[in-house]
Amino acid sequence: MVETQKSSTALQQITSNDVSTICSKCGEKILNVMTADENKVYHPHCFNCSDCGKTLAGGFFYKSKNSKSDESTITSRNSLAEPLRFCEICYKKVAPKCARCHNIIEASSIVWEDKKFHETCFTCWGVDKNGVQCQKPMKDEPVYPLNDKWYCKICFDKLDTGVSAAARDILSQKCRKCYKEFAPGSxxxxxxxxxxxxxxxxxxxxxxxxxxxxxxxQSKSDDQQSExxxxxxxxxxxxAQECAECKNKIVNGEAIGFEGKQYHRSCFTCQNCHNEIGTAHFFKTKDGKYICQQCSLQQQHDSPTK
The missing domain is CATH 2.10.110.10 (Cysteine Rich Protein)
Structure with a gap:
């Protein structure tokens, strides 16, 4: 599908052969008659439908907002720099269509579940006991899908779906990753x-x-909008990082970091009493080992004085 706008162009007579007018498509000089679009000029036979090749000069045409490279389904005779242009017949083949009424969408549309709808078509499918359709506009409203149809909350609650109230609340939510609704029973x-x-x-x-x-x-961001x-x-x-002591991966539990190295809490122990040091005060010995504060004080007390 391509987004388009309707435009028109007129044929213009070049009165002098001395005027240096270059066709924006073929790059050759225009000697007699030209047509123009968006401050560019063309030979009439160069200004043609991107699909069937029919000339569009002097009449109405539909111009796409997409570049040619964005629309791989169109066999275009235009250069890559040119926008897509369509005659009336070809436009009907490529124009966006409403997923409910299947008619062409000329104005604004609503996108739901990767489908486009007229705003007037995207309404509640609910029907009351007298057969009167709800038809509540669902734009900017919570949508409750069921069997390829959608309902407002009031009509959905009346349906015999076997869905609990808690599940109905979930159905009004959207997936945090793909932002699509949840189908009943999923x-x-x-x-x-x-x-x-x-x-x-x-x-x-x-x-x-x-x-x-x-x-x-894994997320470390406080941004509520981040995925x-x-x-x-x-x-x-x-x-997982490797423990500097036992060389095994630190998978579970809190890691202790010191001097750019990571340790299992159970591996970061005093070399004397072998108790876990954790985040308490400790001392590093000359041979690169660690002793807790209590053992350090005991060593100082036991060492002979000179």
Whole structure:
């Protein structure tokens, strides 16, 4: 699909052959009749439909806001620098269409689930007991999808879907990653108040699903708008730092950092009493070992005085 606007152009007669007028498409001089669009001039036979090649000079045409390189489905005769232009017939083939009424969308549209709709078509599908359709406009409203249709909250609550009130609240949410709605009956993963499709709740490194599995929260940002990042257990182990004492990966538990090195808490111990030092005061010996404050004081007390 391409976004277009309707335009028109007129033929103009060049009165003098001495006028140096160059066609913006073929680069050759225009000697007799030309047509213009957006401060550019063309031979009439160069100003043509991007799909069928029919000349558009002297009539109405539809011009795309997309560049030719953005629309791979069009077999265009225009250069890459030229915008896409279409005659009336070809425009009907490429114009965006409403996913509900299937008519061409000329003005503004609503995008939902990667589909475009007329604003007047994106309304609640609910029907009351008398057969009267709700047709509430759903723009900027919570959408409750069911079987390729969508409903406002009032109409959805009246449906016999077997969906609990808590599940209905989830249905009004959007996936934290893809920002799409949840379909009734689908599985949902939740983490700290955010909801995800299981296919979206994945390891940020290997892209495998971590739904119903152990994982590690990788994000360090306080920005609520930033995307949370997670690591599966295998990737967490691969990325884990190595303990400077035992040389094993520091996977679980708090790590102790000192002089640019990381240690398991259980490995960062006093060389005398072998108790964990943790974050308490300690001293480094000449041979690079560590002793706790209590052992250091004991050594000073036991050392002979000269």
């Amino acid at each position: 599985l949902v993963s939740e983490y700290k108040g955010d909801y995800y499709h299981p296919t979206c709740f994945i390891c940020s490194q290997c892209n495998t699903s971590i739904a119903s599995k152990s994982f590690y929260h 949370a990042k997670f690591l599966c257990e295998n990737c967490h182990i691969k990325n």
